[in-house]
Amino acid sequence: MNRGKIVMPISKLREHPYADVLCYPKFTLEELERRIFELKNLGITAIEFAGEKSISTVRVLGKGYVGVVVIAHAKRGKVALKIRRTDAGRKGMQHEAEMLKKANTLGIGPPLLGVTRNFLLMKFIEGKLLPEWLNSLKGDKKIVKTRISFVLRTLLIQCWQMDKAGLDHGELSHAPKHIIVDIEDIPYIVDFETASVNRRPSNLTSLCQYLFISSSVTEKIFKNLGKVDRGVVIKALRDYKKCFSKENFEKVLWACRLGDKKGLDKVT
Template identity: 40%
Template sequence: MLNLLNKILCYPKFNEEEFKKRLEEFHSLGIEDILSDGKIKINDFKILGKGTNSLAVKAIYKGQIVALKIRRTDSSRVTLEEEARILSKVNKFNIGPKLLNFTQNFLVLEFIEGNFIEEFLTCENLNQVKNVLLKLLIQCRILDIIKIDHGELSRATKHVIITKNGDVKIIDFETASERRKANNLTSIISYLFLRPEDPFKLRERLGINIDDLKYLLRDIKKNNSEEIFYQILSKLNIY
């Protein structure tokens, strides 16, 4: 297992001193095992995801399956602790994967099983689609209210998972910030409804008047009120 760990914990460039430090962190977290599972391969080991700053692998923690996020050795970020702080804050509103433990280089997260938003939106059951969209927009509204900008919801393809029970999970708060203006609601609406090609056919399926929607989005940028939010939900025909 040690040979495997040095390839995963110190990806992409192995360093003996860094590996010893990370191995100590890894053991301090209480991780019992890491599992080869996922659609991406690194050195013949399957992982859940790979980004410019981190990897995500399936692991065993306190007898349960979790997602372990690992900071890459070539990451521009010196720590994952800021992401942990943001997650602990949004978790209070039942948003994001539950943060179970963390160190400088690792996050132990609830493992979320389901379909990414693009896969889910092929669902033919319009009531299910409406229910999920409502949950997603409410979560984005909450993030705006608590002034945390996710940063990636205008490109939400791999950042929203829908579980088998129809729960909505916004994931990957790596680029989230409290220092810039929170635009989660307008970002996700642009992604879902305003792209020229309308990839999910939501404008057609929900009977949305695009001009009315754009007008309300301009309004909510100026006045982030609950009244305008519910007007938007009404125009989207999901409330």
């Protein structure tokens, strides 16, 4: 296994195992040629194989049910490229691009940079997934607490904004792979594949469930921020679900120990 990064220009992507990443999990020559053509149209000059996950013997940023995410080189620099899996349930990346674009209008998610049938191009978020980020925090307890509070409060505000805008992410109740915290402690919600504007949003409820009710990160959060009263959080969310008002949202924030005396003036 090569743990370093490998940069492959487009012209070399016909070689294995790189070609297998472009056409994962089922490789065919026709599909590879179609995809290389699309990459050229997107202005991609090379693909960088690096990251925590792997396919065959090469490293990638991430791997899910719909896509494989790698770093790509474009004129503007390094970008993130989501490659549609050959066995993905979706016919193309258009739906995800539309949902991400809608999130972007709210200042949420990695900015969308381009889309074709098999690829989605977006800003590369250099950072760690939320559980890893939480585990990486060391040093002064007060600083750690402030950093966690800032990131979680920002995330809850993002969920409220999406709820109000009618955009449901759809996968925030098991969020471990869908929140990246960048090197400046800015959290990004990723993967709008299952997002929809046609159902009642439950972003905040889902995320609070994940963060404060029951998951592998709950204990870690309680250890740093103090334990929340689950009953109070559930009650606040129940009221919030009826109306996504600022007052109801602030009650959720306070229940999660993320309230702020200054309130939400800058947000609304």
